Amino acid sequence: MLKDLYSIRITQKTYIIFFLFLCVFGYMMKSPTYVGTMCIVVFATCVLSLFNADQYYHWDTYAAALPLSKKMVVQARYLLIIVMTLVLALFTAVMTGATAVLLGMPVAEQVIGSVSTCxxxxIYSGIIIPVIYKLGVERGRVIFMMLFLIPFLVIMLSKDFIRGTVAESELILLLQxxxxxxxxxxxxxxxxxLVLAVSYLISIKIYSNKEF
Known part of the structure; x- marks a missing residue:
């Protein structure tokens, strides 16, 4: 886990500047929840970068020579996902709340929506990690792109399907x-x-059967 944190620390200034830009852009768009939405993209990219670094520096081969079990290596990656999700959720809550105040919007509703997005x-991490362990980083990158395209297509098709129906009005009322x-x-x-727990068990099984 420390290895991943050191890798992230190298580019932390870039991430900080990017997140601040997102906050300004969210204010300009008058959409506080925009920050939370884009956090998903940035975080998913960060996870992919960590696996790229592992492959480039042959981390798995090196870890096999250390007094670390394969289960511990997988646990560290999932623990990092949990910690970073909580940190991003807290950051998003603060920035969304501040943006909502500046825009005169209901703070509680905007914060809940943004944190929910985080x-x-x-879910994204739980799907992509076992895929990368099984198929590798290059093929995992294809799945990574599909994870963003498929939900977008489903939402667009669903909007057309329920438009003008009772379900649409009920859903809007619920989210308001x-x-x-x-x-x-x-x-x-x-x-x-649930997804992260199932993903963790699958990843341990896949990683334990790999030879380095």
Whole structure:
């Protein structure tokens, strides 16, 4: 885990500047939740970069020579995902809240929506990590792109399918209330925990069968 943190620290200034740019851009777009949405993209890219670094420096071969079990190596990567998700959620909550105040928007609703978006990060990570362990970084990059395209297409098709129906009005009403947003946030959080747990078990099984 320290190895990953050191890798991230090398480019931390770039990430900080980029996040500040997102905050300014979110203010200009009058959309505080924009920060949380883009955090998913940045975080997913960061995870992919860590696997790229592992491959470039032959980390797995080096780790096999250390007094570390393969299970510990996988645990460190997933623990990093959890820690970084919590840090990003806290950062997003602060920046979204500040942006909402400046724009005169309801702070609680904007913060809940933005933090809920960050909870999608473990879902993306939970899908991509076992794929990379199984297929490698190059093929994993293709799946990485599909993970962003498929939800976008599903949302666009769903909007056309339910447009003008009772389901659309009920969904809009649900997401416009604090209670509805809390329910949605709770559902996303539960799904993220489930996906990450299943992904962890799959990754351990895949990584344990690899030879370095």
């Amino acid at each position: 909870m999608i990060i473990p 209330t604090s209670n509805g947003q809390l329910i949605a946030a709770g559902a996303i959080f539960a799904v993220s925990i």
